[in-house]
Amino acid sequence: MTTLNALHQLDLDHHIHPFTNLAGHQSRGPLLIDHGDGPFVVDAQDNRYFECVSGLWSAGLGFSEHRLxxxxxxxxxxxxxxxxxxxxxxxxxxxxxxxxxxxxxxxxxxxxxxxxxxxxxxxxxxxxxxxxxxxxxxxxxxxxxxxxxxxxxxxxxxxxxxxxxxxxxxxxxxxxxxxxxxxxxxxxxxxxxxxxxxxxxxxxxxxxxxxxxxxxxxxxxxxxxxxxxxxxxxxxxxxxxxxxxxxxxxxxxxxxxxxxxxxxxxxxxxxxxxxxxxxxxxxxxxxxxxxxxxxxxxxxxxxxxxxxxxxxxxxxxxxxxxxxxxxxxxxxxxxxxxxxxxxEDLVANAEARGAQLRAGLTLLEDHAAVLSSRGAGFLGAVELVPDGPAGAAGLKAFEIAHKHGLILRAVGDALVFCPPLISSEAQIDQMLAALRLVLDDCA
Ligand SMILES: Cc1ncc(COP(=O)(O)O)c(C=O)c1O
The missing domain is CATH 3.40.640.10 (Type I PLP-dependent aspartate aminotransferase-like (Major domain))
Structure with a gap:
């Protein structure tokens, strides 16, 4: 089996990534995702992340649905x-x-x-x-x-x-x-x-x-x-x-x-x-x-x-x-x-979890790093207080989130949320708690 270091190098040498800063990728390298577990993904070094955007707004059934x-x-x-x-x-x-x-x-x-x-x-x-x-x-x-x-x-x-x-x-x-x-x-x-x-x-x-x-x-x-x-x-x-x-x-x-x-x-x-x-x-x-x-x-x-x-x-x-x-x-x-x-009535789950997510993001508006929040259905966003050039605050939060077990997506200085449709109430609560820690580190 190819070792982790070898995979890393092969990626740099041969793999062009979509929507990626190709120059930055050479110094930063890939985050190698190894497997999925419900709304979580686990990287090759066994770090576990809640996927706040369902991959690319898409894996609503999470990452381990064996029936599929x-x-x-x-x-x-x-x-x-x-x-x-x-x-x-x-x-x-x-x-x-x-x-x-x-x-x-x-x-x-x-x-x-x-x-x-x-x-x-x-x-x-x-x-x-x-x-x-x-x-x-x-x-x-x-x-x-x-x-x-x-x-x-x-x-x-x-x-x-x-x-x-x-x-x-x-x-x-x-x-x-x-x-x-x-x-x-x-x-x-x-x-x-x-x-x-x-x-x-x-x-x-x-x-x-x-x-x-x-x-x-x-x-x-x-x-x-x-x-x-x-x-x-x-x-x-x-x-x-x-x-x-x-x-x-x-x-x-x-x-x-x-x-x-x-x-x-x-x-x-x-x-x-x-x-x-x-x-x-x-x-x-x-x-x-x-x-x-x-x-x-x-x-x-x-x-x-x-x-x-x-x-x-x-x-x-x-x-x-x-x-x-x-x-x-x-x-x-x-x-x-x-x-x-x-x-499994996931449409109703999305409605309930969406209300929970948006209420949680609204509560974060009191945080020093947050300007405002918004959302509809099971989609949400928090607009961060700018920190240097446009997009810098978003990028910083995106990076820090990894160490708190979250994969986030930043759009400029906004963090956007589109969690898997299967997410439970407890998982959304945990995600919101981890997000507060990310914002603490940012502030
Ligand atoms: C609203 C919308 N339309 C179209 C697309 C393009 O889909 P794909 O990336 O599968 O080509 C996307 C992808 O994010 C999207 O969000």
């Missing part, structure tokens, strides 16, 4: 791979599509599978263009997105993402997109502006942009119900009602990116229930398999599906897809994930 492993093994033995091009199908892929349709609003009835959230967003973009071209609306191509929104890092999804580090020197955006003001009342509101006034101003900005560019050029609006990677930013009151009204007025499709908020995270099965949103296209991934397999899904309305069907007949094929679209092992694992979420 068993289903994957059984499916691998029966049919380890088959594709779904040219009319082929298999039962897990079909059954999962039916299950997703059962769980989502009644207008969303048709599922296309991808391997990731980014691919799902790219698929949604291409579907919107395909549909608009089919309807003779060839000028309607531009997407409306938001600054600090995150939709992935491929060429199209990365263009929609509103983060400079995803664009700079990658020659993005590469598709027509306009980024609107972040719906973050805490940071973007003007002095004395109420939340309702802030929402109204965001609506005016959207209307003005549409008039300026021409509604005949704007294809779709894409957004996360609550911005996740941008720093856990719940929208101001009335925001989604306003967005939907303006989209309807100008025949702009609504693409809802529930890659983080889907499957219980909001204390509802989907964020769309929480905010009363009816999208034309719903994008899902991450929690769909608790990240035990790579899978994304795009669910489209009957209306859009009718157009896809007609247009593919014109071309002789719907010319889009991937080798692993609807992989049998991934879709079997997804079915089991959804079964566990339902039978």
């Amino acid at each position: 492993a068993d289903v994957a093994y059984a499916q691998m033995k029966r049919l380890p791979y088959y594709h779904s091009f040219t009319h082929k199908a298999h039962s897990p892929g079909i059954e999962l599509a039916a299950k997703l349709v059962e769980l989502t609003p009644e207008t969303l009835n048709h599922v296309f599978y991808t391997n990731s959230g980014s691919e799902a967003v790219d698929t949604a973009v291409k579907m919107v263009w395909y549909v608009n071209n089919a309807l003779g609306r060839r000028g309607k191509k531009t997407f409306l997105a938001r600054r600090l929104g995150y939709h992935g890092s491929t060429v199209a999804s990365g263009s929609l993402t509103g983060l400079a580090r995803v664009h700079d020197d990658f020659d993005l955006p590469a598709i027509p997109v306009r980024h609107l003001t972040t719906p973050n009342y805490g940071k973007e509101a003007r002095p004395n502006e109420t939340e309702v006034e802030f929402t109204t101003r965001l609506g005016q900005e959207m209307q003005e942009l549409i008039s300026h560019e021409g509604a005949g050029t704007i294809a779709a609006f894409i957004g996360e119900p609550v911005m996740g990677a941008g720093g856990v930013l719940p929208p101001p009151v009335g925001y989604w009602t306003m967005v939907q009204r303006i989209c309807k007025e100008h025949d702009i499709l609504l693409v809802l990116d529930e890659v983080i908020t889907g499957f219980g995270r909001m204390g509802r099965m989907f964020g769309l229930e929480y905010y009363g949103i009816t999208p034309d296209i719903l994008v899902l991934s991450k929690q769909l398999t608790s990240s035990y397999q790579s899978l994304g899904a795009v669910i489209v309305s009957d209306e859009l599906h009718d157009v896809l069907v007609r247009q593919s007949a014109q071309h002789g094929s719907f010319g889009h897809g991937f080798t692993n679209t609807g992989h049998p092992v991934a879709t079997a694992v997804a079915l089991e994930t959804l079964r566990i979420i339902e039978t």
Whole structure:
């Protein structure tokens, strides 16, 4: 077996890490995670950490759910791979599509599978263009997105993402997109502006942009119900009602990116229930398999599906897809994930644990290192008092957290929380107590 030191060196020599300071990695090296245990992960030196962000907002069933492993093994033995091009199908892929349709609003009835959230967003973009071209609306191509929104890092999804580090020197955006003001009342509101006034101003900005560019050029609006990677930013009151009204007025499709908020995270099965949103296209991934397999899904309305069907007949094929679209092992694992979420009532657990988390973060507002807290559903954040340049306080807390048995995520000077859906009341209490120790060390 390769020794720890050798693995460390091989990582430095040969492994390019995503979203990592590649220069800093050479001096710092990897944190080698060895195995999982419920909401905890254990590193190669046997240090145990509570995963405050479920890995990448995704492993809601934690890191040792053997029922998912068993289903994957059984499916691998029966049919380890088959594709779904040219009319082929298999039962897990079909059954999962039916299950997703059962769980989502009644207008969303048709599922296309991808391997990731980014691919799902790219698929949604291409579907919107395909549909608009089919309807003779060839000028309607531009997407409306938001600054600090995150939709992935491929060429199209990365263009929609509103983060400079995803664009700079990658020659993005590469598709027509306009980024609107972040719906973050805490940071973007003007002095004395109420939340309702802030929402109204965001609506005016959207209307003005549409008039300026021409509604005949704007294809779709894409957004996360609550911005996740941008720093856990719940929208101001009335925001989604306003967005939907303006989209309807100008025949702009609504693409809802529930890659983080889907499957219980909001204390509802989907964020769309929480905010009363009816999208034309719903994008899902991450929690769909608790990240035990790579899978994304795009669910489209009957209306859009009718157009896809007609247009593919014109071309002789719907010319889009991937080798692993609807992989049998991934879709079997997804079915089991959804079964566990339902039978163990993890949506209700997320609602209760979310209330506990947010109350705990509110209590931390009295700490000298904390400016404020926020959250929605089982998502939360604390904004730290700046300590030097922007992001330095967050980075410091992120590092110190390891010694208190927490894996945290810092977004600038905010610490964000998205614990596994399976977390118990005692585990969230322990996490909050450890977080206070982290903040003590920071202050
Ligand atoms: C809201 C949202 N959409 C899309 C993505 C992209 O998913 P992936 O990393 O699987 O490509 C992410 C990833 O964090 C996300 O948070």
